Amino acid sequence: MTKAVWTTMTEIILQYTGLWPTAFFTIVALMVVTYKVVCGMFFSADDFVPIKRQPLHLGDMTEEELRAYNGSDSEKPLLMAIKGKIYDVSTSKIFYGPGGSYAMFAGRDASRALAQLSFKPEDINGNLEGLSDAQLEILQDWEYKFMDKYAQVGQLVPKKTPTENKAEEESVWDRTSAEGIKSRYAADE
Ligand code: HEM
Structure with missing residues (x-):
């Protein structure tokens, strides 16, 4: 069965191209290699990978x-x-x-x-x-x-002045005053 398919293929290739299958496949392989080499000179595989980036918000x-x-x-x-x-x-x-x-x-x-x-x-x-x-x-x-x-x-934004920094630290302290008081007592013990 496989032999029959091979014989038919050989006949078709010979009939259409005038080449023996070994010569035909060698030429096809060379064409593929040449195509890849030439394409590689102009594009890299990475060029075709879409860049997916999360929109940044800093x-x-x-x-x-x-x-x-x-x-x-x-x-x-x-x-x-x-x-x-x-x-x-x-x-x-x-x-x-x-x-x-x-x-x-x-x-x-x-x-x-x-x-x-x-x-x-x-x-x-x-x-x-x-x-x-x-x-x-x-x-x-x-x-x-x-x-x-x-x-x-x-x-x-403008650089914070030392006073603004201090005010911010104090407001953080206010927000976390419960923890702050706890840790102060813990430190005193
Ligand atoms: C001798 C003069 C200059 C030449 C021949 C030149 C040439 C170029 C070229 C060919 C590009 C690429 C353009 C693109 O593909 O979009 C470019 C981009 C740029 N040029 Fe110049 N340039 C010159 C002077 C300057 C100066 C004086 C500045 C500013 C101080 C400048 C700032 C820029 C910037 C910021 C970009 C990038 C823009 C972007 O992000 O798309 N260039 N320039």
Whole structure:
């Protein structure tokens, strides 16, 4: 039975291609290998895997906290802020990741630098003071670009003053006063 199928296949291949099955299958195998090699030169298998990412929400952050997202920790997303709005720019690692042309903007509010089209370290901040209308317009265009391309994941907030920190600690103390009193008594014993 198997022999009959093989004989029929041989006849069909010979009839249609003029080749013996061994030659025919060798040519097919070579074509497949060539196709894979050529495709591999342009695409990698990863290109076809859809990127599934949970939308991030990191909330309020100070400029100091934002610095941690500058690509130095590969476990963390790459973030960048414009006009105080923080965007997840991880998809553009090539620009903002370590060694990227715009890596200096990662983990920063780059508003002033973008408005002035400057790479000077002293301009990489969120200070808009003294910018001309034209520069503010340039910044607005950057903001539109980022809004369109990246997800906003949070907002920059000013650094807390020592007084605010103390007030927060006290309110935490109030909320947990029952435990606080218990542990104070426990410490006294
Ligand atoms: C010699 C001048 C410059 C050239 C030739 C240049 C070229 C480019 C190119 C080709 C891209 C990729 C565009 C894309 O695929 O979307 C790009 C992106 C970018 N450029 Fe420049 N650039 C120049 C100057 C600047 C300056 C002065 C700044 C700001 C200070 C800047 C900031 C950026 C940023 C932030 C991106 C990435 C935008 C994104 O996240 O999509 N560039 N640039």
